[in-house]
Amino acid sequence: MLDFFNIDSQLSEEERAVRDSVRRFVDERVLPIIGKCYVEGRFPKELVPEMAALGVFGANLPEEYGCAGLNNVAYGLIMQELERGDSGVRSFASVQGALAMYPIYAFGSEEQRRAWLPKMARGDVIGCFGLTEADFGSNPAGMITMAHEQSDGTWLLNGGKMWITNGSTAQISVVWAKTNGDKSERSIRGFIVPTNSKGFKARDQKGKLSLRASDTSELVFEEVHLPNDSLLPKSGGLKSPLMCLTQARFGISWGAIGAAMACYEEALSYSKNRVMFDRPIGSFQLQQARLADMLTEITKAQLVSLHLGRLKDAGTYTPQQVSLAKRNNVDMATDVAREARRLLGAVGILAEYGAMRHMANLESVYTYEGTHDVHTLILGQAATGMSAFQ
Amino acid sequence: MKIAVCIKRTPDSETRFRIGASGSAIDEAGVKFDMDDFASYAVEVALQIKEKAGAGEVVVLALGPDNVQETLRKAMSMGADRAIQLKADAVPFDGLAIAKALAAELKAGGFDLLLFGKHAFDTSAGVVGTATAELLDLPCVTAASKLEIANGKGSARRELEGAAEMVEFVLPAVVTIDEGIARPRYPSLKGIMAAKKKPLESKPAQLGAVRVAVKGMALPPDRPAGRIIGEGTAAVPELVKLLQTEAKVL
Amino acid sequence: MANILVFAESRGTDLRKVAGEAVTVARRLADASGGGEVHALLAGPPGIAQKAEALGKFGADVVLVMEHPALATFAREAIAATLAARAKASSYRAIVLGFSAQGRDLGPRLAARLDAPIASDVIDVQIAGDALTVKHPAYANKVVVTLTVTGSPAIVSIRPAAITASESLRSARVETIQPATDPAASRVKVTQVVEGAKGRPDLADAPVIIAGGRGLKAPENFKLVEELADAFGNAAVGATRAVTDEGWRPHADQIGQTGRQVSPQLYVAVGISGAIQHLAGMRTSKTIVAINKDKEAPIFKVADYGIVGDVLEVVPALTSAVREAKKGH
Numbered sequence: 001m002l003d004f005f006n007i008d009s010q011l012s013e014e015e016r017a018v019r020d021s022v023r024r025f026v027d028e029r030v031l032p033i034i035g036k037c038y039v040e041g042r043f044p045k046e047l048v049p050e051m052a053a054l055g056v057f058g059a060n061l062p063e064e065y066g067c068a069g070l071n072n073v074a075y076g077l078i079m080q081e082l083e084r085g086d087s088g089v090r091s092f093a094s095v096q097g098a099l100a101m102y103p104i105y106a107f108g109s110e111e112q113r114r115a116w117l118p119k120m121a122r123g124d125v126i127g128c129f130g131l132t133e134a135d136f137g138s139n140p141a142g143m144i145t146m147a148h149e150q151s152d153g154t155w156l157l158n159g160g161k162m163w164i165t166n167g168s169t170a171q172i173s174v175v176w177a178k179t180n181g182d183k184s185e186r187s188i189r190g191f192i193v194p195t196n197s198k199g200f201k202a203r204d205q206k207g208k209l210s211l212r213a214s215d216t217s218e219l220v221f222e223e224v225h226l227p228n229d230s231l232l233p234k235s236g237g238l239k240s241p242l243m244c245l246t247q248a249r250f251g252i253s254w255g256a257i258g259a260a261m262a263c264y265e266e267a268l269s270y271s272k273n274r275v276m277f278d279r280p281i282g283s284f285q286l287q288q289a290r291l292a293d294m295l296t297e298i299t300k301a302q303l304v305s306l307h308l309g310r311l312k313d314a315g316t317y318t319p320q321q322v323s324l325a326k327r328n329n330v331d332m333a334t335d336v337a338r339e340a341r342r343l344l345g346a347v348g349i350l351a352e353y354g355a356m357r358h359m360a361n362l363e364s365v366y367t368y369e370g371t372h373d374v375h376t377l378i379l380g381q382a383a384t385g386m387s388a389f390q
Numbered sequence: 391m392k393i394a395v396c397i398k399r400t401p402d403s404e405t406r407f408r409i410g411a412s413g414s415a416i417d418e419a420g421v422k423f424d425m426d427d428f429a430s431y432a433v434e435v436a437l438q439i440k441e442k443a444g445a446g447e448v449v450v451l452a453l454g455p456d457n458v459q460e461t462l463r464k465a466m467s468m469g470a471d472r473a474i475q476l477k478a479d480a481v482p483f484d485g486l487a488i489a490k491a492l493a494a495e496l497k498a499g500g501f502d503l504l505l506f507g508k509h510a511f512d513t514s515a516g517v518v519g520t521a522t523a524e525l526l527d528l529p530c531v532t533a534a535s536k537l538e539i540a541n542g543k544g545s546a547r548r549e550l551e552g553a554a555e556m557v558e559f560v561l562p563a564v565v566t567i568d569e570g571i572a573r574p575r576y577p578s579l580k581g582i583m584a585a586k587k588k589p590l591e592s593k594p595a596q597l598g599a600v601r602v603a604v605k606g607m608a609l610p611p612d613r614p615a616g617r618i619i620g621e622g623t624a625a626v627p628e629l630v631k632l633l634q635t636e637a638k639v640l
Numbered sequence: 641m642a643n644i645l646v647f648a649e650s651r652g653t654d655l656r657k658v659a660g661e662a663v664t665v666a667r668r669l670a671d672a673s674g675g676g677e678v679h680a681l682l683a684g685p686p687g688i689a690q691k692a693e694a695l696g697k698f699g700a701d702v703v704l705v706m707e708h709p710a711l712a713t714f715a716r717e718a719i720a721a722t723l724a725a726r727a728k729a730s731s732y733r734a735i736v737l738g739f740s741a742q743g744r745d746l747g748p749r750l751a752a753r754l755d756a757p758i759a760s761d762v763i764d765v766q767i768a769g770d771a772l773t774v775k776h777p778a779y780a781n782k783v784v785v786t787l788t789v790t791g792s793p794a795i796v797s798i799r800p801a802a803i804t805a806s807e808s809l810r811s812a813r814v815e816t817i818q819p820a821t822d823p824a825a826s827r828v829k830v831t832q833v834v835e836g837a838k839g840r841p842d843l844a845d846a847p848v849i850i851a852g853g854r855g856l857k858a859p860e861n862f863k864l865v866e867e868l869a870d871a872f873g874n875a876a877v878g879a880t881r882a883v884t885d886e887g888w889r890p891h892a893d894q895i896g897q898t899g900r901q902v903s904p905q906l907y908v909a910v911g912i913s914g915a916i917q918h919l920a921g922m923r924t925s926k927t928i929v930a931i932n933k934d935k936e937a938p939i940f941k942v943a944d945y946g947i948v949g950d951v952l953e954v955v956p957a958l959t960s961a962v963r964e965a966k967k968g969h
Contacts, residue, residue: 013460017467017582024576055579068579078579273936403897404916407782416783427898483787486751486758511897514778515760517748524720524752529827532716532745535891545831549892550741551656551842555714556832563827569898570884570891601757605773606786613923613942618935622949623957629929629945630961637927637944639848639906640872640965 022081030085052123058101066118073309076254083255087361088214098248100127107232130161130175153228167217190235253325256333263340327375391446397429428507466585467577476595485517490598493525523564641674642733658738660805667699685712696812713830715823720749739797758795846876853880855911859888896921914939
């Protein structure tokens with residue numbers, strides 16, 4: 001597997017062991033079925049218990065909640081290996097860990113942590129993250145989903161969310177809503193919403209040409225009654241969901257590397273075996289240029305993510321640094337996937353090969369968790385001090 | 391149920407080897423090392439036997455320099471309870487020398503079952519397990535392709551050429567493990583974290599005299615290039631003719 | 641001048657092919673060390689003594705015959721004890737065995753009992769002063785290692801079919817010996833011997849091997865492989881790891897890095913892509929034929945002759961053609 005700058009030597013034994021275990025899982029259990037799942041448009045739910053047993057959900061959360069208690073580089077390596085399989089499989093793990101378990105850990109009470117996290121680590125309870133709305137994607141501050149506190153401390157939730165991964169498989173949804181009629185972003189709070197609540201509906205998004213091996217749903221809340229203990233007490237303001245997104249984006253920057261590595265390895269192997277004009281096509285200058293560019297971009301991305309992981313473990317990282325990593329790595333991965341698809345020639349359009357599946361998936365990864373353009377403006381603001389958002 | 395498993399750190403079996411400058415060792419640059427395949431089957435078998443018995447201890451041992459500690463920790467991350475490193479500067483090719491070091495350590499261990507891989511990928515010699523059994527004067531089944539342990543007794547299957555023998559024995563005993571018995575589990579992430587806390591003891595190896603040594607290594611000669619004779623059933627007559635006249639095997 | 645002890649492997653009352661190869665090697669070592677004697681241990685149930693003369697053909701000077709009903713199955717402890725006792729009582733320069741299922745069990749036992757160095761699975765043995773120099777394919781056949789074995793006796797087990805048995809006629813003296821321990825009292829008791837496919841030689845002995853892989857598409861199609869093996873008459877049937885893992889064929893049939901390593905005169909790879917794992921098990925075959933529908937398959941790089949085509953069509957055609965060709969003889 002591509003490691004041109006011997007990053008392996010910078011990993012601890014435990015980080016390598018984690019990476020190797022997940023790599024093996026993906027090679028043995030994901031790769032043999034994922035092409036077919038993608039074409040059929042189904043998420044391989046049967047792998048969830050195995051992923052849970054492996055310890056992949058909330059892997060960087062503490063052991064006392066039934067999680068693996070790994071550091072952030074190990075977490076990143078897990079995401080890298082999962083997405084080497086498929087972005088949809090990695091999305092499932094990202095949502096479960098960074099977007100459903102993490103907010104309960106960061107903003108929940110001790111009772112909520114103990115009630116939910118161990119079950120979610122075991123895969124017995126699947127979660128999803130309800131932030132994005134049909135009219136409020138890049139601008140979550142504008143959300144209209146509203147929760148009203150009742151006289152008895154319970155809540156009434158109305159509204160809807162869109163493009164929610166795991167939406168129709170989840171038992172709970174961590175929903176972000178404005179509260180008590182206050183339309184400012186300051187009033188946003190997080191709620192643990194059981195998906196079997198009366199008035200809660202989840203509808204699969206059909207017709208996707210990307211992330212097909214993933215459940216993406218629309219959620220509708222019609223007078224959903226929530227008990228008092230559904231509120232995440234330490235949540236408050238847009239900052240809370242954004243902190244969750246930062247966690248997920250960190251993992252995604254690693255995941256994109258995995259997808260790019262998969263495409264590179266496939267293209268490289270093909271270029272050495274495919275003979276045209278009596279020579280392997282890998283001996284022609286144009287294909288070598290493609291491979292050299294892929295190799296370079298993947299290596300740079302690996303170094304960006306590794307360093308970011310070390311900063312995160314030291315506690316000194318910033319969300320803007322995560323934006324740089326997500327933006328760069330996903331963008332380079334979309335290029336690597338496309339060029340790999342082109343190198344493969346005709347077979348590159350078949351589901352039997354990974355390139356076009358990764359290429360299509362990565363378009364979603366480019367768009368979600370903060371579009372490429374949004375991260376561009378985050379970096380522009382970080383550089384100049386001036387916001388160009390509006 | 392106390393089980394010892396002797397494991398080895400060997401190069402990844404998919405490696406394309408090059409001979410090093412000395413001419414008597416492989417070039418290790420860029421070569422990945424891991425637990426030997428047959429050793430990992432033995433570890434898996436030990437874990438399954440312990441799990442079936444409901445209680446017990448699986449102890450893994452390896453001879454070599456400190457780099458074998460990673461391999462021992464991998465076994466512990468699969469579920470082995472503790473590890474012993476018999477420290478030696480290098481792992482000799484001489485299987486009997488290694489067997490003596492292992493026997494010295496295993497003698498007082500009180501093990502019910504001692505498992506080894508049938509052979510190790512690098513030496514491909516298959517000496518250590520059976521020689522260790524003999525040094526410990528224990529019954530030994532070499533290259534078991536099936537193994538059942540219950541009530542202090544064992545039964546195993548051994549592949550012969552064109553046949554197989556079923557054998558029975560009483561514990562304590564040594565069994566060397568053939569492939570096909572079990573698929574080694576991959577360590578769970580929690581297992582990897584737990585392994586860091588499990589005991590790994592390091593002590594000097596009491597190696598026997600090394601009397602089998604590598605004098606040189608060479609890559610096997612490349613086969614001369616062959617040719618594709620033709621396509622489909624139309625090529626069959628030509629193939630038969632070549633097998634008769636050129637290869638003279640028909 | 642030094643004597644060589646050799647274990648002449650048998651099963652039931654038949655000599656195994658590797659016995660002749662081992663005696664051949666022992667004869668060469670004896671000749672190379674000033675013309676000593678070759679002493680061959682022949683152990684088996686009553687009736688095995690008749691095979692003593694055959695060992696003389698390959699160069700044995702003395703055949704130590706050990707007959708006992710309990711030697712009808714592999715009495716590993718008794719045979720090891722007997723060989724060790726003999727080696728302690730007389731002085732031998734080397735002890736030669738075949739690296740077979742029996743040999744790989746006996747060799748290390750002898751090494752431990754005699755505190756003698758052992759080199760397994762060798763394809764060449766030479767005497768070099770007071771050491772032996774041997775060649776052994778290590779790293780699953782990927783690297784040929786030359787080893788120096790110092791000490792006497794040195795134990796050497798030879799790879800079956802790597803060294804051709806050759807005649808070096810001696811009129812062997814027969815000595816009847818008793819087992820050093822009771823063959824019926826082994827701590828490893830054989831309760832059953834399960835015979836494999838009737839009428840087919842073992843992979844180690846067969847001059848021709850037909851091996852099938854995933855390209856056959858379904859386990860039922862292995863019938864075509866078996867029919868081709870039958871057409872050759874003296875062929876064994878092998879399989880790749882891919883199909884043994886799927887359960888299409890037993891693990892014992894697997895040819896490859898972790899399975900059997902074979903070196904027949906002719907190896908026909910049917911529907912096999914040629915993964916490195918598999919090549920490690922058969923690349924030393926004298927002639928390799930590959931039939932595969934994918935002309936880019938790596939197997940074609942090692943095959944002497946290749947046919948690109950659908951194995952389900954080509955193999956039956958080849959079977960008919962081979963039958964015809966054999967009729968002509």
